[in-house]
Amino acid sequence: MANDAALRSALVWLAAVVGVVGLCTLSFKKMVATYVVGVVGIAGVLCPDWAYFDRDFSRWTHPVTAEERASHIAQRSGLRVRIYPMRVIAYSIIYGFGLYKWWMFVSS
Secondary structure (H helix, E strand, O other), rough: OHHHHHHHHHHHHHHHHHHHHHHHHHHHHHHEEEHHHHHHHHHHHOHHHHHHHHOOOHOOOOOHHHHHHHHHHHHOOOOOOOOOHHHHHHHHHHHHHHHHHHHHHHHO
């Protein structure tokens, strides 16, 4: 993982959320569900090989070339952020559904 500080920060926030859920619901099962959903969410955002996914959606079926990896490393030094619509749509659907199911479980 390239950014350990982001992982540590995300895990601290997750621990705080799990604590709040535990205090509000007094349910160990709901705390565990919150922890699992949080860890899967953190892993899905922070752990992927972004050199692979920071390409056009049509190139996802092909391996990353050395030139693409080098250009990705060179672009990381800048502050330019590229937004790919397919990735945003996929993340929105997957995480939206997961958060909806989690909320239905925790609020019941």
